Amino acid sequence: xxxxxxxxxxxxxxxxxxxxxxxxxxxxxxxxxxxxxxxxxxxxxxxxxxxxxxxxxxxxxxxxxxxxxxxxxxxxxxxxxxxxxxxxxxxxxxxxxxxxxxxxxxxxxxxxxxxxxxxxxxxxxxxxxxxxxxxxxxxxxxxxxxxxxxxxxxxxxxxxxxxxxxxxxxxxxxxxxxxxxxxxxxxxxxxxxxxxxxxxxxxxxxxxxxxxxxxxxxxxxxxxxxxxxxxxxxxxxxxxxxxxxxxxxxxxxxxxxxxxxxxxxxxxxxxxxxxxxxxxxxxxxxxxxxxxxxxxxxxxxxxxxxxxxxxxxxxxxxxxxxxxxxxxxxxxxxxxxxxxxxxxxxxxxxxxxxxxxxxxxxxxxxxxxxxxxxxxxxxxxxxxxxxxxxxxxxxxxxxxxxxxxxxxxxxxxxxxxxxxxxxxxxxxxx
Amino acid sequence: xxxxxxxxxxxxxxxxxxxxxxxxxxxxxxxxxxxxxxxxxxxxxxxxxxxxxxxxxxxxxxxxxxxxxxxxxxxxxxxxxxxxxxxxxxxxxxxxxxxxxxxxxxxxxxxxxxxxxxxxxxxxxxxxxxxxxxxxxxxxxxxxxxxxxxxxxxxxxxxxxxxxxxxxxxxxxxxxxxxxxxxxxxxxxxxxxxxxxxxxxxxxxxxxxxxxxxxxxxxxxxxxxxxxxxxxxxxxxxxxxxxxxxxxxxxxxxxxxxxxxxxxxxxxxxxxxxxxxxxxxxxxxxxxxxxx
Numbered sequence: 032x033x034x035x036x037x038x039x040x041x042x043x044x045x046x047x048x049x050x051x052x053x054x055x056x057x058x059x060x061x062x063x064x065x066x067x068x069x070x071x072x073x074x075x076x077x078x079x080x081x082x083x084x085x086x087x088x089x090x091x092x093x094x095x096x097x098x099x100x101x102x103x104x105x106x107x108x109x110x111x112x113x114x115x116x117x118x119x120x121x122x123x124x125x126x127x128x129x130x131x132x133x134x135x136x137x138x139x140x141x142x143x144x145x146x147x148x149x150x151x152x153x154x155x156x157x158x159x160x161x162x163x164x165x166x167x168x169x170x171x172x173x174x175x176x177x178x179x180x181x182x183x184x185x186x187x188x189x190x191x192x193x194x195x196x197x198x199x200x201x202x203x204x205x206x207x208x209x210x211x212x213x214x215x216x217x218x219x220x221x222x223x224x225x226x227x228x229x230x231x232x233x234x235x236x237x238x239x240x241x242x243x244x245x246x247x248x249x250x251x252x253x254x255x256x257x258x259x260x261x262x263x264x265x266x267x268x269x270x271x272x273x274x275x276x277x278x279x280x281x282x283x284x285x286x287x288x289x290x291x292x293x294x295x296x297x298x299x300x301x302x303x304x305x306x307x308x309x310x311x312x313x314x315x316x317x318x319x320x321x322x323x324x325x326x327x328x329x330x331x332x333x334x335x336x337x338x339x340x341x342x343x344x345x346x347x348x349x350x351x352x353x354x355x356x357x358x359x360x361x362x363x364x365x366x367x368x369x370x371x372x373x374x375x376x377x378x379x380x381x382x383x384x385x386x387x388x389x390x391x392x393x394x395x396x397x398x399x400x401x402x403x404x405x406x407x408x409x410x411x412x413x414x415x416x417x418x419x420x421x422x423x424x425x426x427x428x429x430x431x432x433x434x435x436x437x438x439x440x441x442x443x444x445x446x447x448x449x450x451x452x453x454x455x456x457x458x459x460x461x
Numbered sequence: 462x463x464x465x466x467x468x469x470x471x472x473x474x475x476x477x478x479x480x481x482x483x484x485x486x487x488x489x490x491x492x493x494x495x496x497x498x499x500x501x502x503x504x505x506x507x508x509x510x511x512x513x514x515x516x517x518x519x520x521x522x523x524x525x526x527x528x529x530x531x532x533x534x535x536x537x538x539x540x541x542x543x544x545x546x547x548x549x550x551x552x553x554x555x556x557x558x559x560x561x562x563x564x565x566x567x568x569x570x571x572x573x574x575x576x577x578x579x580x581x582x583x584x585x586x587x588x589x590x591x592x593x594x595x596x597x598x599x600x601x602x603x604x605x606x607x608x609x610x611x612x613x614x615x616x617x618x619x620x621x622x623x624x625x626x627x628x629x630x631x632x633x634x635x636x637x638x639x640x641x642x643x644x645x646x647x648x649x650x651x652x653x654x655x656x657x658x659x660x661x662x663x664x665x666x667x668x669x670x671x672x673x674x675x676x677x678x679x680x681x682x683x684x685x686x687x688x689x690x691x692x693x694x695x696x697x698x699x700x701x702x703x704x705x706x707x708x709x710x711x712x713x714x715x716x717x718x719x720x721x722x723x724x725x726x727x728x729x730x731x732x733x734x735x736x737x738x739x740x741x742x743x744x745x746x747x748x749x750x751x752x753x
Contacts, residue, residue: 126720288590288609291700427714427719
């Protein structure tokens with residue numbers, strides 16, 4: 032055989048080989064969604080199947096977990112131009128604004144307001160507002176609604192009713208004020224029961240509880256004025272906020288190692304009935320159901336410190352989806368999200384995943400414990416709807432400062448001074 | 462003819478130069494360039510801020526230098542405890558002992574284990590409520606020593622450093638053992654004939670001939686320990702109150718937690734330069750020791 036023939040044969044074999052190795056074409060996907068919600072994987076896939084049966088359109092949910100890996104993937108995709116049709120943005124309003132200003136997120140205002148705001152009116156107002164940017168917002172984002180909430184959540188305290196009974200406390204009357212809370216913790220301690228467990232290695236949880244107390248002690252206006260730099264952190268009200276953590280630590284209310292515990296470990300500890308109280312979000316209902324279906328617990332509002340201002344807890348949209356503004360399938364994506372947030376699908380999601388639905392018409396079918404969470408939705412606030420936001424180095428300084436107060440290595444006054452120093456330095460950059 | 466030969470030579474090294482440029486030179490340039498900018502990681506544009514990021518890290522950051530200090534502490538423990546253990550075990554295995562190969566295998570198990578798994582297992586052992594360590598201490602009548610090891614600022618960093626040393630000593634062991642085996646046996650025999658005792662043989666024969674190996678092991682230990690991250694992440698996540706945070710965790714925090722990619726790149730450059738300076742100092746000291 033000549034060299035030329037041998038060479039031709041080799042080339043043909045190679046081509047055949049490559050063709051042979053090529054994957055069989057997959058069925059065309061109309062809408063691709065990236066999400067991070069491990070607990071909802073099965074339910075999402077069921078809904079995608081149902082949608083395909085009803086409409087003939089194929090939707091594919093792709094899971095990337097945990098959430099920090101997901102966030103990195105989404106950010107990388109913005110640079111590579113490979114964002115899917117629907118995705119989520121995890122982070123603060125500032126992060127959300129960055130995505131919008133970079134042109135990655137579709138404004139859904141028109142779709143929401145079509146047909147007398149039919150779609151918009153299905154949602155809890157608190158759920159939608161976190162995805163909304165009003166005219167003249169601090170981030171210079173054009174006014175609009177940029178995300179679709181698929182559930183709502185809020186973060187409260189929970190208590191173990193069985194441990195309450197064991198300590199001689201009334202399981203139907205959880206503490207309402209901070210003093211009552213300390214007294215209940217003392218009684219539990221006497222009965223050999225440990226107090227509060229929470230994942231305070233995750234500093235956002237400390238930020239959350241500290242801001243609850245701050246709203247209650249000084250009111251929303253003063254908190255926002257602090258963020259704007261008009262009120263110093265050395266103000267007595269802020270020192271009072273920091274002091275509350277010292278009081279909890281000094282009274283032995285807090286779990287040993289609370290500041291190096293992540294929320295997953297804290298959830299496990301509460302589910303195993305090692306602690307009487309926890310501070311956690313409504314998503315925990317599903318988590319505890321998986322960890323200990325017999326856990327007998329109730330929801331209690333964060334104990335009031337002052338009567339001067341209302342106690343506001345973090346809440347609003349739990350998880351939201353955004354439509355890729357550059358997607359060729361954006362109309363199909365919007366249509367799917369409309370369907371996903373319809374009453375029937377929302378009720379299914381709430382039942383299958385034990386999360387509060389974003390659609391207010393679906394609330395009738397939720398479990399009693401979720402209903403307790405739902406009752407407090409009117410008292411929620413969310414960093415995404417605040418008129419001012421603190422810079423991350425300042426937030427880090429005060430959350431780490433609170434950890435140091437709990438450890439006993441700093442006093443509330445020292446932390447206040449150090450946070451104010453960081454604040455002044457950050458303001459000087461503007 | 463000469464020109465053709467020269468071109469041919471350049472052609473041969475072109476792939477290597479291209480790979481080096483794409484994967485080393487360009488990323489370094491891009492990192493340095495980003496270090497001079499303010500960028501959130503998403504926007505198409507970034508703002509040139511000059512040396513502001515570097516100035517802020519060096520002169521104003523509250524948590525950067527403590528994190529370097531924590532990494533230095535882990536490194537110090539590794540340089541002493543880890544390498545002393547590695548040398549002792551390597552010397553033991555260098556002799557004709559029974560089951561020598563078995564011990565070599567056993568000592569090399571920790572380095573090949575996943576850092577995540579090691580971190581999580583030790584986190585459980587150190588747990589203050591249900592950890593094995595406290596359980597053993599209680600059984601031994603030392604209950605007063607029991608504590609939440611990873612939550613206590615007095616013990617958390619040391620606990621991480623010890624596990625880092627345990628995890629890493631196998632590498633030093635293998636390199637030191639290889640070094641010991643290159644020392645001619647005749648030198649030991651000659652020194653024995655001259656009346657040298659065990660300590661004198663170690664001090665006057667082993668140590669001088671092992672200096673190049675010690676330099677290599679020390680540099681690898683410093684570079685590996687200063688960049689320790691996975692164990693810290695899995696065991697403490699940087700807590701309590703950033704008491705175990707290390708430079709890599711701070712860089713990650715700047716990128717993920719604060720969306721300050723330019724700042725994170727500047728942190729990376731400062732950290733890289735710090736390691737280069739430490740390595741150069743160490744090489745110079747070792748050269749002087751060798752000459753002495």
